[in-house]
Amino acid sequence: MAGARRVANDPQRKQRILDAALVVIAGHGVHRTTHRRIAEQAGVPLGSLTYHFESLDAILEQAFAHLGESMSERYGAALAAAPDLAAACAAVTDLICGDEYATEREQTLIYEMYAYANHNATVAETGRRWIARSHASLRTHFSERASRAIDALIEGWSIHQAYERKLLDRTLVLDTVTAIAERLR
Amino acid sequence: MAGARRVANDPQRKQRILDAALVVIAGHGVHRTTHRRIAEQAGVPLGSLTYHFESLDAILEQAFAHLGESMSERYGAALAAAPDLAAACAAVTDLICGDEYATEREQTLIYEMYAYANHNATVAETGRRWIARSHASLRTHFSERASRAIDALIEGWSIHQAYERKLLDRTLVLDTVTAIAERLR
DNA sequence: GGAAAGTGTGTACGTTCGTACACAGATTAC
């Protein structure tokens, strides 16, 4: 066949590099994330990173995009499974309190993403899309106004939970979500 | 007099360096904050940073501590000035919506602090103190439960506001805060 | 005056970084 039809030796390598990047970011922070650390984590040679990605920024951009994608799907699925408003409130409470949807590692990564987004337009766009998708998921159950408030609540409570390193009072969360849902129709 | 009583040439230099550090962090992010950039911003020689601070981490730690301190004071003052519950709700709304208390620059810095705190124990403690002081300020007006919820709301909505780069609906915020204050007594 | 001691700076060193790139290996076309 004319020209090109070569097969990559390791077709999943690119994804493995991105996964490794997230591990490094979560463990060391963006400020200490380097090509070499990612390469070591992924078990690939250094040159492989520059072969697959244009720059370190490009790796971070795609890694964060991947993170946002997978988390949006889980959030969407959790809310889509709720049959009614009460179940949706419970689902939101689970999102906030549980670690089934966002592990501690992912929470760490989200802060890194927010911080990095302030200095990188592409990641800022990724963050906005993540927020928009969360909002859309909430809108299937809650009013526009309630969705906005609950969205903020999820964000803020997740931060506090990560900081205080202790379990949230589930009843308090559920009461708050329910209060917002009922008052902001 | 015996031993030591030398006077520093520039007694405010240490503080100026910390202020410069915050400017650099806000402008470039922690991941691109260096001794040299801070020195340039502060208008002091490079050696001056290593003379006043043990390491770059130490500079960041003290800069973030300074940030938390000054913001806590403003938050506390805003809430202390409120004569009753309704005024407190309005004050919280101002905190979330206005930029009198937290400028856009400071919002950026707070994300940087949260992200960095995940990798630095001292800054993590600074963050916890900031959260504790915010909570204490809220507690002068709101119940324990309402304070927790409102605290999370402030945090989350500030993030969304910074992302969407548009003014929040003040009525929505006030309604939400009031709903929480009334329902979570 | 001179010695002592603390304050502050310029420079230089060793390390680590991002990235370029020559080249090796594999596959295809003939």
Add this chain to the structure above:
DNA sequence: GTAATCTGTGTACGAACGTACACACTTTCC
């Protein structure tokens, strides 16, 4: 087989980094 072409890697280089430190300056003490 050989040539061509694409995939992938090891190495090396210039730049930027954190930090140490010799030394200059200023003040204090006698």
